[in-house]
Amino acid sequence: MIYVVSDLHGCYEKYQNLLKTVSLGDVDTLYVLGDVIDRGDGGIEILFDMRSRPNVRPLIGNHESLALGAMKRILRDSLDERAVSKTKAGVLWRMSDGEPTIQAFCALTRDRQQAIVDYIESFGIYEELTVNSRKFHLSHTLPSYDPAIPIHDVTFLEFLFGEVDYTKVYASDTLFVTGHTPTGLIDPASAGRIWRGNHHIAIDCGAVFGHPLGCLCLDTLEEIYIE
Ligand SMILES: [Mn+2]
Structure with a gap:
């Protein structure tokens, strides 16, 4: 089915x-x-x-599309939760009710973060x-x-x-x-x-x-x- x-x-x-x-x-x-x-x-x-x-x-x-930009920033610059909230991509993500996902994503290892980015892409x-x-x-x-x-x-x-x-x-x-x-x-x-x-x-x-x-x-x- x-x-x-x-x-x-x-x-x-x-x-x-x-x-x-x-x-x-x-x-x-x-x-x-x-x-x-x-x-x-x-x-x-x-x-x-x-x-x-x-x-x-x-x-x-639209939520994955918007998060993807911030996720890549987090990976590229090894940002933590506080640092990402100071980026434009992070502010936009938070404004679209991204808070729980930002926390969960920042708590992952870099390999796991990369796996999520690759998967969404x-x-x-x-x-x-x-x-x-x-x-x-x-x-x-x-x-x-x-x-x-x-x-x-x-x-x-x-x-x-x-x-x-x-x-x-x-x-x-x-x-x-x-x-x-x-x-x-x-x-x-x-x-x-x-x-x-x-x-x-x-x-x-x-x-x-x-x-x-x-x-x-x-x-x-x-x-x-x-x-
Ligand atoms: Mn939607």
Whole structure:
């Protein structure tokens, strides 16, 4: 089976609980659509676990993209937690709720820090796949809708910081699976649940804000919730 989850934001226990609940095995694949780190405190731990599993396929989120600059600075200049907070990259990271990840990253050995940087640099931007003759497009977010610009022509940054227009059908032959926007912000009635509409499936249920972690099975379109 192929599963998709997003916006783990350091929720290590919910992540582990999800692996157990779906009994993720060697024949299964789990796509993680970015924002693994920040806000919660288990982000680095989740990254090491994901890295050890060849069937976990990571895509990048805006939090990883922003952290990467600061992580490289920490490595290059052997900065500690206090020194990194005086750099622009460190200030930006802290402002985006990076504090728990900064602490965990600075506590690692240089080899382990390098392993995290290398791992994040291997993350994809988007993935297109067909499962049971349904076409899916997976990414952390999407650029705002513009029928004049084909989806493959948009820039890397728009896949990280764009705001999906969930009122628009981006392509009628494809289901667009995205995280980034907690579903309660799309429709307050959908808080904590996966939201579907207009060929979109929004899966960030807001796990780090006390809602369940939502996971979508692409084979069956079944929704799995981890409290
Ligand atoms: Mn995001």
